[in-house]
Structures are given as C-alpha cells and as structure tokens.
Amino acid sequence: DAASMRPQPGDLLVFMIGENQGETIAPSQVEVGARPILAYPMDPVTKTLRDGSRFNIIAVGRLDPSEIEDDTKPLSADGVVAYSAVCTHNGCIITENNDTHHEFVCNCHGSTFDVGNKGKIVVGPATRRLAILPLKLADGNVTVAADFDGRLGPPRE
Numbered sequence: 001d002a003a004s005m006r007p008q009p010g011d012l013l014v015f016m017i018g019e020n021q022g023e024t025i026a027p028s029q030v031e032v033g034a035r036p037i038l039a040y041p042m043d044p045v046t047k048t049l050r051d052g053s054r055f056n057i058i059a060v061g062r063l064d065p066s067e068i069e070d071d072t073k074p075l076s077a078d079g080v081v082a083y084s085a086v087c088t089h090n091g092c093i094i095t096e097n098n099d100t101h102h103e104f105v106c107n108c109h110g111s112t113f114d115v116g117n118k119g120k121i122v123v124g125p126a127t128r129r130l131a132i133l134p135l136k137l138a139d140g141n142v143t144v145a146a147d148f149d150g151r152l153g154p155p156r157e
C-alpha cells in the first residue's frame, strides 16, 4: 500500500520524531553539524505518510557545500542530504554524526559513513555504503527527486 511504498519522486520529508514530528522539513530546520534528523517520506497530495516500512526511515543532514563531493552535489538540496537510516551492517537505525560534520555514525557498532560522498564507508564493520535518497528543492521544501540510489539495509545471508 501507499504507506509501505518506497519514497517516490515528489514526496516531502516529514519529521519522524521530536518536537516537530509530523511537520514538513524545510532546509532552514536542518543545521550543519547537527545529528541526523529522522524522517519519513509523505505523499504531497494524499498526505499519506510512508511509515509502513522500516526501510523508509531516512536520516537527513546538512553539510557545508565545501564538504559535498561533485557526484553527491546534484543529489543534495541547499546542502541537505538524505540517506537510508538503516545501517548496512546489522540494521540499526543511524542516529549520530561526528565532529567532521559530514559523517553519520551508527551507535550499534560504530560504522561511519561519509554523507558528503554518497554514503561511502569510512569505518566498518559495515561493508556497504548507505543508500542515498536524491533530493531537490520544490517551493522551499526538501523533496524527493528520485528513488534510493544503493541497496537498503544489511546484506542478506
């Protein structure tokens, strides 16, 4: 059903938890250097929140433009980047970043991903990069531009 569909082009991103839960994310609400914001995609027309699958949880961050590599830049929107929040090591939800301001860190076993460089692994034990969710700006909102680029979650045994 619509709630379990993967993020679709044109979807808005909505705060999953916290004081802004349920609100659409604007770039001004995403701070450089802050911990990743967890979000769900939402169909902008029907307002269906796509919260029916854990693989739809998205980790949103903002980077200084100088920290975004050339092949990641077209997938970002005003410095905002979005990735699958499901760690590719063992499936924990990624909630931390580090002092570099361009790396997301999984609390479970410390896997570290460069979110300025398409989610590339900086530190294991993960063996696969994070899937990036291409973004664009539409009417000042962060909007999904295309399907996830990359595989979701840990490799299946």
Ligand code: FES
Residues within 6 Å of the ligand: 087, 088, 089, 090, 091, 092, 106, 107, 108, 109, 110, 111, 124, 125, 126
């Ligand atoms: Fe993320 Fe192990 S589940 S590092």
